[in-house]
Amino acid sequence: MKKLIFTLALFWAGLWAFGQEFDRYFTDATLRLDYSFAGNAIRQRIAVDELSRIPRWYGKRKRLAELPVEGNGQITVFDKKTKKAIYRNSFSTLFQEWITYDEAQTKTRAFENVFLVPFPKDSVEIEIELRNNKREIVASLKHLVVPTDILIRRIGEQRVTPYETLQQAVDTNRCIRIAYIAEGYKAEEMASFIKDCRTANEALFAHEPFKSLRSKFHVVAVKSPSLDSGTSIPSKGIWKNTALNSNFDTFYSSRYLTTLHLKRLHDWLAGVPYEHIIVLVNTENYGGGGILNSYNLSMTKHRLFKPVVVHEFGHSFAGLGDEYAYGQEELSVYPKEIEPWEPNLTTLKNFNEKWADMVDKHTPIPTPQPKDLDKSTANTRQWKIGAYEPAGYSQKGVYRAYPDCRMRTNENPEFCPVCRRAIQRLVEFYTD
Numbered sequence: 441m442k443k444l445i446f447t448l449a450l451f452w453a454g455l456w457a458f459g460q461e462f463d464r465y466f467t468d469a470t471l472r473l474d475y476s477f478a479g480n481a482i483r484q485r486i487a488v489d490e491l492s493r494i495p496r497w498y499g500k501r502k503r504l505a506e507l508p509v510e511g512n513g514q515i516t517v518f519d520k521k522t523k524k525a526i527y528r529n530s531f532s533t534l535f536q537e538w539i540t541y542d543e544a545q546t547k548t549r550a551f552e553n554v555f556l557v558p559f560p561k562d563s564v565e566i567e568i569e570l571r572n573n574k575r576e577i578v579a580s581l582k583h584l585v586v587p588t589d590i591l592i593r594r595i596g597e598q599r600v601t602p603y604e605t606l607q608q609a610v611d612t613n614r615c616i617r618i619a620y621i622a623e624g625y626k627a628e629e630m631a632s633f634i635k636d637c638r639t640a641n642e643a644l645f646a647h648e649p650f651k652s653l654r655s656k657f658h659v660v661a662v663k664s665p666s667l668d669s670g671t672s673i674p675s676k677g678i679w680k681n682t683a684l685n686s687n688f689d690t691f692y693s694s695r696y697l698t699t700l701h702l703k704r705l706h707d708w709l710a711g712v713p714y715e716h717i718i719v720l721v722n723t724e725n726y727g728g729g730g731i732l733n734s735y736n737l738s739m740t741k742h743r744l745f746k747p748v749v750v751h752e753f754g755h756s757f758a759g760l761g762d763e764y765a766y767g768q769e770e771l772s773v774y775p776k777e778i779e780p781w782e783p784n785l786t787t788l789k790n791f792n793e794k795w796a797d798m799v800d801k802h803t804p805i806p807t808p809q810p811k812d813l814d815k816s817t818a819n820t821r822q823w824k825i826g827a828y829e830p831a832g833y834s835q836k837g838v839y840r841a842y843p844d845c846r847m848r849t850n851e852n853p854e855f856c857p858v859c860r861r862a863i864q865r866l867v868e869f870y871t872d
Contacts, residue, residue: 731756823843845859
C-alpha cells in the first residue's frame with residue numbers, strides 16, 4: 441500500500457512539474473506566426489509577415505521542447521533571458537517540396553506558412569529552420585517577439601466560424617484536437633459537409649491504433665462557407681470562389697489537391713479548438729495531399745474518399761512517408777546515403793533507429809517481395825516485417841516495412857505494424 445501511495449505521489453508530482461513548466465513561460469493563449477518562405481532551388485529565405493493572438497492554447501503542455509518526429513523544418517521558442525529552448529515543434533511545407541521540382545531551377549516563388557505556439561508571458565526569440573532532403577539546415581531566421589507589442593493582432597475573440605463537435609475526448613486537458621474544415625461547400629450544403637465529416641471520422645477511427653485510442657481525440661467540424669461548390673481545376677480552365685481557394689494541378693500534377701492560402705485557412709479556424717487540420721473538399725475528382733503539422737486535404741465525393749483521407753492523415757499527423765514509387769519513374773526525394781526521418785521509410789543507413797527491433801532474426805534484409813501478393817486477411821497475417829522495395833518514390837534503395845500498407849495503396853485496409861507503432865508513440869507523446 442505504501443509503495444502504491446509513493447508511486448501515485450511521483451505520478452502527480454510529475455504532472456505538476458509539467459504544468460509548472462508550461463505555466464512558468466506561457467499563458468493559456470496561442471501566438472500565431474505568419475511567415476513568407478521564398479526562393480528557389482539555390483537559395484531560400486524566411487521573412488516574418490504578421491503576428492496574432494488567439495484565445496486558448498490547444499497544443500501540447502508537456503515535453504515542450506521535445507520532438508516526436510524531425511520533419512523538414514523546425515520552430516523553436518527560446519526564453520530571451522536564459523536562452524533556454526522552452527517550446528519546439530516540427531513541420532513540412534509545400535515550399536520545401538516545390539524547391540525539389542525542376543521549376544525551382546529557373547523560377548523564384550513565395551509561399552505562405554503559419555505556425556502556432558503557446559503565447560509567451562515574457563519576451564522570447566523564435567527560430568525557424570528549413571532543412572533539405574539531406575537533413576541539413578539550408579535557411580533559418582531568428583526574431584524577437586515581445587508579448588506586449590501593440591501590433592500583435594487579436595483574432596478569434598468575435599465572429600468565430602460556426603462549428604459542431606463530432607467527438608468529445610475523455611480528458612479535454614490531455615487530448616489531440618482535430619478540426620475538419622469545409623472547402624467548396626456553399627452555406628446550403630453544410631448538412632452534406634457534416635455527413636462527409638462523420639464518414640471521414642469513422643473511417644479514421646476504424647483503423648488501429650486510432651480505434652483503440654479514440655477516447656484521446658477531440659474532433660470538431662468547422663462550417664466555412666464557399667460562394668461556389670467544388671474546387672478549382674486549372675488544367676480544365678475551371679476556377680471557383682471557395683473558402684480556401686484550393687485547386688488541383690498543384691505543381692502541375694493533376695491529382696495533387698492543395699491550398700496555398702494558409703493564412704485564410706487559419707483565419708477561418710481562429711477561435712475554434714484545433715491543432716490538426718483536415719480539409720474536406722466537395723469534389724468528385726480524385727486527389728488530396730498531406731503535410732506534416734500543416735493540414736490534410738482530401739476530396740469527398742469520390743469512391744476512394746475514405747482510404748485517401750486516412751492515408752493523408754498519416755502524413756499530416758504522424759509524418760509517415762509514402763511507400764510507393766511512380767511506375768518506372770525515379771524521384772530523388774530520399775538520398776540513398778541518408779536515413780530518412782520518416783518513421784516508416786529507411787535507406788538502411790541507420791536501420792537500428794527505425795524498426796530493426798521488430799524484424800525476426802531469420803528475415804533477410806533487404807527482404808524479397810512475396811511472390812503471390814495475396815491481400816486477403818488470412819494471408820496478410822502471415823506477412824513478415826522486413827525491408828521491402830520500392831518505397832519513397834524510388835525503385836531502388838528506399839525500403840518500407842511491409843508488403844502492403846495504408847501508406848502504400850488505397851486497397852490495403854490497415855496500417856502496417858511499423859506505422860501503427862509510430863502512430864501510437866505519437867499519440868502517447870501528446871497525451872500520456
